[in-house]
Amino acid sequence: MTPRRLLFSYEQKNSFLNSIDPISKLFWVVAIFICSLLTSHALPQLFILITIFLIGTFLAKISIKEYGLIVGLMGVFSVSFFIFQSLVIGGPTVLFRIGWLPFSAEGMDIAGTVALRGLTLVTAGRVFVGATNPRDFALALVQRLKVSYVFALMILMVLRYFPLFEEEYRELRDARFVRGIQETKGVRRIFNSMKDYGIPLLSRGLRRAETTSWALDSRAFRAFHQRTYMHEIGISKKGILFVLASAALMIIGLAMNYCI
Amino acid sequence: MVPNLGFEKWSSLEIVVMVVIAAVFGVIMTYGQFLFDLAYAAGGFWAANLLAGVFHTPGLMAAYMIRKKYTAFTTQMLNSVATVLLGSPTGLNDFMFGFLEGVGFEAGLAIWRYKRYDWLSIGVAAALSAPLSSIWVYVWLSLWTQPFWSWFPAEGLKFLYIQPYVLSIAVGLPKSLEKAGMVLPYQRGV
Numbered sequence: 001m002t003p004r005r006l007l008f009s010y011e012q013k014n015s016f017l018n019s020i021d022p023i024s025k026l027f028w029v030v031a032i033f034i035c036s037l038l039t040s041h042a043l044p045q046l047f048i049l050i051t052i053f054l055i056g057t058f059l060a061k062i063s064i065k066e067y068g069l070i071v072g073l074m075g076v077f078s079v080s081f082f083i084f085q086s087l088v089i090g091g092p093t094v095l096f097r098i099g100w101l102p103f104s105a106e107g108m109d110i111a112g113t114v115a116l117r118g119l120t121l122v123t124a125g126r127v128f129v130g131a132t133n134p135r136d137f138a139l140a141l142v143q144r145l146k147v148s149y150v151f152a153l154m155i156l157m158v159l160r161y162f163p164l165f166e167e168e169y170r171e172l173r174d175a176r177f178v179r180g181i182q183e184t185k186g187v188r189r190i191f192n193s194m195k196d197y198g199i200p201l202l203s204r205g206l207r208r209a210e211t212t213s214w215a216l217d218s219r220a221f222r223a224f225h226q227r228t229y230m231h232e233i234g235i236s237k238k239g240i241l242f243v244l245a246s247a248a249l250m251i252i253g254l255a256m257n258y259c260i
Numbered sequence: 261m262v263p264n265l266g267f268e269k270w271s272s273l274e275i276v277v278m279v280v281i282a283a284v285f286g287v288i289m290t291y292g293q294f295l296f297d298l299a300y301a302a303g304g305f306w307a308a309n310l311l312a313g314v315f316h317t318p319g320l321m322a323a324y325m326i327r328k329k330y331t332a333f334t335t336q337m338l339n340s341v342a343t344v345l346l347g348s349p350t351g352l353n354d355f356m357f358g359f360l361e362g363v364g365f366e367a368g369l370a371i372w373r374y375k376r377y378d379w380l381s382i383g384v385a386a387a388l389s390a391p392l393s394s395i396w397v398y399v400w401l402s403l404w405t406q407p408f409w410s411w412f413p414a415e416g417l418k419f420l421y422i423q424p425y426v427l428s429i430a431v432g433l434p435k436s437l438e439k440a441g442m443v444l445p446y447q448r449g450v
Contacts, residue, residue, distance in 0.1 A: 037399065037400070040402070073294055073297060073349045074350075076297060076298070076301060077300060077301060077349065081300070085410075088406060089405060113402065114400075121352045122350070122352075123351075124351070124352065125344055125347075125352045126351070129344065129345055150267035150275065151334070151338075154275060154278065154279050154282075157279040157283075158283045158286065158342045159345065161279065162346070165283065165287060190291050190295055191295065193291065194288050198284060198288045199433070201284050201287070203437055203442065205280035205284055206277060206280055206437070206442060208280075209273060209277050210273055214272075216272045222267075222268070222272075
């Protein structure tokens with residue numbers, strides 16, 4: 001159960017999306033989120049998904065491999081959802097049958113919309129997280145959106161804990177190996193891992209919490225209301241242009257939706 | 261723009277405890293989501309909701325351990341950020357689930373004016389969070405387009421499905437840690 005295999009880690013790349021500010025990218029993601037929810041047909045939903053995929057590939061330089069496991073697993077959910085719901089929803093225009101099971105145009109359209117929506121939101125999240133420095137994101141939340149700096153610091157602390165967990169996971173796994181505990185395989189392994197590693201990780205994390213809190217206090221955490229920052233996060237012109245261009249594409253997607 | 265959650269009421273230790281819970285459950289829930297998706301593929305809402313309880317746990321566990329107003333909501337939101345950053349297969353939906361579940365938790369705990377933290381108050385808070393998270397399932401999966409029978413019974417009974425997870429993890433696990441000698445934040449009186 002190593003987090004790094006799944007982590008949508010940010011990578012410093014020389015790409016357009018990396019160079020723009022986090023707030024513009026946040027607006028972009030929220031716009032996609034809303035647009036995807038407003039879309040009620042499969043074709044415009046597919047258009048939005050392809051747009052995001054192209055933005056991710058060309059503007060954020062994310063390779064097909066990097067979309068990887070997460071998008072792939074959402075794909076499994078989407079395909080199963082599509083098949084299951086196409087049959088459940090049904091409709092008068094039966095396009096084909098598999099055995100005695102009818103697949104209608106109406107059912108496939110609705111099920112396809114929702115299945116693609118899942119993929120759209122996951123892909124958009126992948127692009128956002130892959131192209132946004134978490135530190136800049138947290139600073140932007142504080143400086144631009146006026147979120148409490150304590151909450152922003154909590155986000156950064158969560159991120160700081162992941163590599164520690166990875167290290168502790170390795171230690172736990174080695175300790176279990178030395179004691180001759182066999183790992184189960186398949187789906188049961190995920191289930192057992194959550195229990196076998198989750199509880200030790202939690203108890204060790206909680207034991208360490210006191211030391212961490214001392215470290216925070218000794219650095220005058222929350223001692224002053226006014227804070228100064230080494231890095232000021234602004235909203236760039238490139239970012240605004242990107243949001244406007246994306247908004248235009250989203251409007252095309254929505255127009256397609258209402259024209260169908 | 262953002263409601264004041266009153267961060268000053270938490271000690272540094274309590275803040276770190278919330279962070280640890282959010283981070284650990286971030287990892288657990290990311291994996292849990294894979295199982296959830298596989299369960300859905302195998303048996304639809306009925307099978308998937310059998311695993312839903314784990315998603316309702318972190319906020320309530322933090323609330324049980326810290327026993328202060330808005331702890332459940334803040335931890336659940338923090339956890340949703342963690343799952344998004346870790347690559348949860350439901351991606352940005354986790355923010356919405358985190359928000360709605362957090363509101364449900366706070367509503368449940370507010371019934372006792374944040375003075376009672378035991379299996380009853382935690383169970384009620386979990387039960388109230390279930391229909392709220394179902395609201396987002398309804399919107400996200402456009403459930404109004406689907407026959408009522410295909411989703412309502414499973415979603416409607418979610419408040420019961422989640423109880424074993426919530427009570428054993430959010431209440432049972434801290435009690436076990438306490439028995440093992442760990443001093444929980446509320447016992448310190450900070």
